[in-house]
Amino acid sequence: MALTPQNEETFFREVDEELRRDQLGSFWRRYGKLLVAGIVVALLLFAGYLFWQHRREQAAGVAGEQLSSALRDVSDNKPAAAAPVLAKLADSDVAGYRATARLTSAALALDKGDDKAAIAQYGAIAADDSLAQPFRDLALIRQTAVQYDTLPPAQIIARLKPLAVAGNPWFGSAGELVGLAYRKMGKNDLAGPLFAAMAKDKDVPETIRARAMRLAGLLGADTAGQAAGTAATGPVGE
Known part of the structure; x- marks a missing residue:
């Protein structure tokens, strides 16, 4: 049965609402596995270099443990515990750690209702050519989803x-x-x-x-x- 114009508008409105729930919902639930995969890829890319740079390898190992702990805090709904660690890792020498920390910090800002901060953080990630393109693309999508209505x-x-x-x-x-x-x-x-x-x-x-x-x-x-x-x-x- 064909939808009337009024029913069609209602349908599209429901789709818009579900889209926002999906796009702006729990960051860790939706993107956690993808981000972990991104970290693994980043580590593999750096593996050869880290093999010859023992001190840097040690530092990366410590940073990896810190990031894992912060992400566990996020998944356990402990953003206050995760925030300072993520802020520190945002300057990590390892691009995968740096991107993940910054994306997660932006998601936490969004969860707190600070859309302005989240938009700014996502925009900065999307514009950062030191990061791998998939991270930048994800940030651009997230930024656009937050701004979708405007x-x-x-x-x-x-x-x-x-x-x-x-x-x-x-x-x-x-x-x-x-x-x-x-x-x-x-x-x-x-x-x-x-x-x-x-x-x-x-x-x-x-x-x-x-x-x-x-x-x-x-x-x-x-x-x-x-x-x-x-x-x-x-x-x-x-």
């Missing part, structure tokens, strides 16, 4: 369109924001195919794929190639 749709698209492509590790998160921005601009001919591509991509998180499939269908885009197991019906938020 940015013109065209600016959201300009920021995130390069990330909203299949094969990019942040395709789902960036693509959802870009697709909704297209829809707000009345460009359903661009939003629909983007949501359909996300719905078909097995690498996109399942919750995002499910929403993308519903939105693509509502906008008349073909989702026939979606992977088995992705829900196509049911209320937003399931």
